[in-house]
Amino acid sequence: MDHRSTVQDAPPTSLAVLEERARARPEAFGRTSLIVCESLVRIYQSEGIEVQALQGLDLLVEEGELVAVVGASGSGKSTLLSVLSGLDVPTAGNVRVAEWDLMTMTARERVEYRRSTVGFVWQQTARNLVPYLTAKENVELPMSLAGRPRQQRRTEAAALLDVLGVAYCADRRPGQMSGGEQQRVAIAVGLANSPRVLFADEPTGELDTATSNDVLEAMRSVNRELGTTVVVVTHDPSVSDHVQRTVEIRDGRTSSEVLRRTATRDDGTEHEVAEEFAVLDRAGRIQLPQEYRETLDLVGRVRLTLEQSHVAVRRGQDAAETDDASSDAHRTGHGRRAR
Numbered sequence: 469m470d471h472r473s474t475v476q477d478a479p480p481t482s483l484a485v486l487e488e489r490a491r492a493r494p495e496a497f498g499r500t501s502l503i504v505c506e507s508l509v510r511i512y513q514s515e516g517i518e519v520q521a522l523q524g525l526d527l528l529v530e531e532g533e534l535v536a537v538v539g540a541s542g543s544g545k546s547t548l549l550s551v552l553s554g555l556d557v558p559t560a561g562n563v564r565v566a567e568w569d570l571m572t573m574t575a576r577e578r579v580e581y582r583r584s585t586v587g588f589v590w591q592q593t594a595r596n597l598v599p600y601l602t603a604k605e606n607v608e609l610p611m612s613l614a615g616r617p618r619q620q621r622r623t624e625a626a627a628l629l630d631v632l633g634v635a636y637c638a639d640r641r642p643g644q645m646s647g648g649e650q651q652r653v654a655i656a657v658g659l660a661n662s663p664r665v666l667f668a669d670e671p672t673g674e675l676d677t678a679t680s681n682d683v684l685e686a687m688r689s690v691n692r693e694l695g696t697t698v699v700v701v702t703h704d705p706s707v708s709d710h711v712q713r714t715v716e717i718r719d720g721r722t723s724s725e726v727l728r729r730t731a732t733r734d735d736g737t738e739h740e741v742a743e744e745f746a747v748l749d750r751a752g753r754i755q756l757p758q759e760y761r762e763t764l765d766l767v768g769r770v771r772l773t774l775e776q777s778h779v780a781v782r783r784g785q786d787a788a789e790t791d792d793a794s795s796d797a798h799r800t801g802h803g804r805r806a807r
């Protein structure tokens with residue numbers, strides 16, 4: 469279809485044109501997602517110095533997903549989790565969890581959100597469990613705060629401890645349990661009031677590798693058996709072995725994702741495949757991995773060219789490459805310096 473003639477022929481304000489434009493408008497970002505972070509910015513002021521902990525972060529999580537958020541120390545993981553758990557408000561952007569708009573919530577709504585919609589597991593076991601209560605009393609505590617009847621509390625606390633594989637710890641206090649057992653009981657506490665999302669901040673940070681694996685597998689079974697959406701924040705890259713999707717944050721933005729799926733070989737046997745993707749944000753930006761930049765000495769201005777099936781990024785400085793890039797640009801009709 470000749471686009472120019474359509475535009476010229478149509479009366480600019482006709483109802484038909486407006487209706488067509490409205491139909492063609494893309495759906496709102498993350499309209500059907502359970503968690504939506506759009507261009508999130510969080511700036512801290514510390515002793516007169518500004519720290520940009522989140523720098524325009526975009527993230528969507530669908531209902532029922534099990535997602536790990538990884539990143540180096542200082543990349544902004546804990547800041548993101550503080551925002552999502554309703555403890556902190558971003559400087560700019562949009563953030564929604566289920567029907568809650570976390571930018572505009574009142575203090576009272578914040579309390580209700582934290583009680584009804586989200587559960588937490590923190591790195592420090594002391595923050596998760598009351599030391600003088602048994603495992604089952606710890607799980608029942610948030611249920612009684614929510615005003616649930618005694619018998620129901622008992623039955624559901626026992627069922628949760630069972631799903632987490634720590635039913636045998638029901639009558640033990642935290643001091644009588646191992647670190648891994650305490651974290652699994654902490655997951656049960658986080659799930660006590662059937663939240664839509666369970667957030668875990670470095671839940672395996674104080675555990676050895678074998679125990680960490682048990683705790684991550686416990687999160688996986690919670691996700692599978694109870695259908696709870698789970699977001700685990702960690703600096704441990706091995707977490708991606710346990711989840712379908714790992715999002716990496718770099719410099720306060722989502723930079724790459726690893727997706728795992730089960731593939732079938734020609735002989736019919738199944739195997740796990742992990743694929744890494746760079747994330748293109750809403751403004752069209754991607755982060756080039758540091759090793760790519762270093763290997764090709766990409767600094768400052770670079771050349772972007774649109775090829776038949778991909779976009780190429782080259783050094784902008786060399787005359788030879790400049791010639792190459794211009795001929796590519798002529799071939800495809802595009803070619804520009806990246807800003």
Ligand SMILES: Nc1ncnc2c1ncn2[C@@H]1O[C@H](COP(=O)(O)OP(=O)(O)OP(=O)(O)O)[C@@H](O)[C@H]1O
Pocket residue numbers: 512513514519520521539540541542543544545546547548703
């Ligand atoms: N309350 C605060 N005041 C000032 N700066 C802060 C504050 N909280 C975090 N920051 C800074 O924001 C940046 C991101 O911190 P954040 O704790 O979110 O990173 P992280 O990825 O969770 O790191 P870690 O893995 O070490 O916990 C860091 O530079 C940090 O120093």
